[in-house]
Amino acid sequence: MSGYSIGVDLGGTNLRVAAVDTNGVMLERVSLPADYSGGPGRVVEHIIETLEQIRASLGRTRLGGVGVGVPGFIDIEHGVVLEASNLPGFTGFAIRDELQRRLDTLVVLENDANAAALGEMWMGAGRGVKDLILLTLGTGIGGGIISHGQILHGFLGMAGEIGHMTIYPDGNPCGCGNTGCLEKHASASAIAALGRSMGLGSEISAAEVFGFAERGDPRALAVFESVGRALGIALASLVNIFNFPLYLLSGGPLPAWDYFAPAMFAELDRRSYTRQRTGTRVEKALLGSDAGLVGAAYLPVQRTSYTEMSAAIGHL
């Protein structure tokens, strides 16, 4: 593989594309509104037009492959979107093969949180680390697990659903059918909901709860303390299970770090002797919303190296 690869971040509202060279340097980037009203075929046209423009400017033959990050469940083996509630019409759509055929280049499909974890490993807070877990705090909480430098997929590509770890068995009800999922106690949506229950306003957002905290409002401070506790409970279990050296947090609530981190670390230390005895790091991710884009671009790079390696030893 030489030259560059292209990462595509297919979101519910935006289609973002970046060309990245094999050293991780971003050569070009494009952000477009995503329009799903014309069906997946139209979105694919959009992607192909954008990619062909980049190819025209950077060189056709230097393109090593395309990685696509998608917010949903993916059948990794077949490159099909199994479920993506924010991408209308994409369920069951064989986007990988369609793009591969039309672009005549390697295309790798991946869950966006997994791609983000890979991006942080390649060019972000996880540089030099081969085992890490990324938690992205947003409407829900997504997770990506990197083990020995590779995304941990599980047998159907559904691994990393850290937002649905049970933190409080009798906690808040979740859309998944469970009660007490981490994401119902520590996501941006949970922060807003907690803010409302604290009487901070019936329409308050997570960002506004943060604003109240900045002004020293004790109710907002209590919200973030509660969020920190929930994160600490989850992180302690993850540290005890994985003994990985690094756990990263990203997403909208990150600016509130100073308000939730003390409670988070207090819970983590109390609940994990592995943490107490090792230099386990829990840190802010560095790439923000670019992580998924950078990680998507890394997918074909990694796949190519892996394929070469597998070919060299005849199996894997």
Next chain:
Amino acid sequence: MSGYSIGVDLGGTNLRVAAVDTNGVMLERVSLPADYSGGPGRVVEHIIETLEQIRASLGRTRLGGVGVGVPGFIDIEHGVVLEASNLPGFTGFAIRDELQRRLDTLVVLENDANAAALGEMWMGAGRGVKDLILLTLGTGIGGGIISHGQILHGFLGMAGEIGHMTIYPDGNPCGCGNTGCLEKHASASAIAALGRSMGLGSEISAAEVFGFAERGDPRALAVFESVGRALGIALASLVNIFNFPLYLLSGGPLPAWDYFAPAMFAELDRRSYTRQRTGTRVEKALLGSDAGLVGAAYLPVQRTSYTEMSAAIGHL
């Protein structure tokens, strides 16, 4: 590697040794009382004498290596026991290098729960599966995670501490400093403690609580229902995190399966949509207390294949 390997299970009360051929067939086995009063050097002498007898009968040159399972934390890289409360005098002892030097063969040291998980993959309930988690219910709850056919170690070999996942944040206090660890709600010790708190007797054992359940005692049935719920909460989080196809339970409480499994599966299904949508299996392990012995014997077999593979591709 040809011929056979030897597995050693170094327990607090027994030293068990088995010679196993590369197809997993047990050729010879020995069980001796472990005597720690003479210090680790004396235990090592004991191991060496036993192994030399086996070698004399099965052939020196056919021995491919020795695997040793130890109940404690291990510095995998250096082959040193970091902490093993049931093996007096072994902390800091470089047992791997000592055995390797004296026996002049490959020696691999491993945590016993990890070895047991490997054993179940090789010759037990996990045959044909490359991704599984084993939970051993005993005094505590040990765990072994197998990913892509390899033990997941984490960066200091401390991965798999599933017994210390937080199940109930305000639950029973644990020796590790946490409250609500899985092992405080679902181990054999927890069954006995729950039996006592239910008024089944101030000295009652887990086996006796099982006896009460067999006779239909509602208090004993409630104990196992509670154990099943705790296991279900932990398993649901594990399924959501790993999306592995197989989770195995072993240990003394396994005969009570019919009493705890219904509550376990009810919790698991409710708390994991991954489980609801996939054929995730939760089953009894098959090898019982032999799992660790068989897995220990597999360690040098796997290490040899891995080394050959690594050499073939120049890195890994």
